[in-house]
Amino acid sequence: MTPTHEDVAAAAAAWVWVPDNARRIRGEGWQPLRFPDWFEHPLELVSLDPDRDVAALVDDALVAARAEAVPGVVEQVVCWARLGAADAVADALLARGGVLDETLDVMALDLAGPPPDLGQPPSAEVELRWTVDVATARDSFAVGAEVFGGSTPSLPEVEAYVARAGDDLAAGAGGAVVAYLGDRPVASAGLTVVDGVARLWGGAVVASERGRGLYRTLLAERLVYALAHDARMALVKGRVETSGPILRRVGFVPHGQERSYAVPLTAPPGPSGAAGAPGARA
Template sequence: MRERALKAADDWVWIPPDAEDYIEADYRLTVYPDRTSVQWSTTERPLDEVIAEVRERARGTNPVLRWWVKGHTKPDNTAAILLDHGFELVETVEVLARQLSTADDLRSTLNPPSEIEVRPANTPDLIYLAGQIDAEVFDWPAPTPLQLQQESDSAAKAMGSPETGRYLAYVHNQPIGTAGFTITDGVLRLWGGGVLAKARGRGAYRALLAARCAQGVAKGATLALVKGRIATSAPILRRAGFTSYGTEQCYQGALPT
């Protein structure tokens, strides 16, 4: 299971329609509307040379460059070299996975509270609302119009048999959280799970997790995979039967204009 989980984590890269993606022999660079990221790097060249190349290539795309360091990143001292080049550690996520069993077993393990209602976010208005919650929870820009249109189109196509989608969590009919999922090659990818700060501690994250895992079981997924923030979602996920398979760290540095 460890090898499957790590391979699935490596294969998981989000490329929206308004991004530019460049896959080289020793790194992958993605230019999003709001950020530029090195998704992975495994180089035998001097890393100083690769950093200079990436910075020049990404010049003027966004104010900052994000560089992900993972278990297979090469050289082994990539993080230290990035720090020497003015990067700083801005995020650490834990790679967690668990086998998917029956829906009843999952509900018993996750025990979502009855006061939390989870509904699909499958219309443009609801997808926009989910995007606004994402922006507040994760402190990033709201989805672009093109991203919203793509997600709305995907939701419309998937009606009745969804393999990708979002949910919203409500308490007393007020939206307090959101989470998404995608099913690929039998793997349920869990993404975008977040709850507004004022509503945390009430079980909304667990309720969203239960709904997505149930959907995964219904669609034949056998593995659930998530990259959870170590200070917030990761502890909840471990209590829900997920096993940690390492961490991924994100370093951020300035880009030349």
């Protein structure tokens, strides 16, 4: 059955990634996270409860984020305006000094329908490897850091990831795949299969190798895996400038956007700039 907009919205809302080594900051109605320092954005506000007053929730979350910030090191928190509540959340973040950081197209593909036209298959010089060993996993993290920013995790963190990756891949839960030209890693992408939905994430191609079909090659590999493990829908949150246009061309249907805002932590929360407190209203 073709996914409805409501199906896609529900799947998008359920998709909030929390890595094992992130620390949840306790709160009511919001979920700030403290990521490891090698992430591009160590502090993120990943979700809000749409049933509570948005302005008050944002103020609560910013108070908690300011308490977690390392002076001189972490000076902003990245806050997400998710599908379905994007306008109200965006207004509250902009009123508190937020600046648009990233815009993602939320797109879906019915995996029960005709297969997408992904163009020519990859040339023989492209090799794909799943991240089930330390060397390949480190290459995947390195490509991601080059494209998205941040740095790479420590060797013990990579080893801990690899210890789970093989079992997850075999069990149909997903994983990450790296594209190589010779011995050089040039692209990486991942997926996670949850409740029949293949969540496609982390599609990255190094700048020098864009335009040769590597993103589509990794997309095809992930869709083959998703179909082999009974996924009914592929869901992606693609950057509007890069992956979004490719995904539209191969048949993914847009269902709206999610946007992130970088909100400074150097001033107390609240649109007036006055000292804020948990639960303060805008």
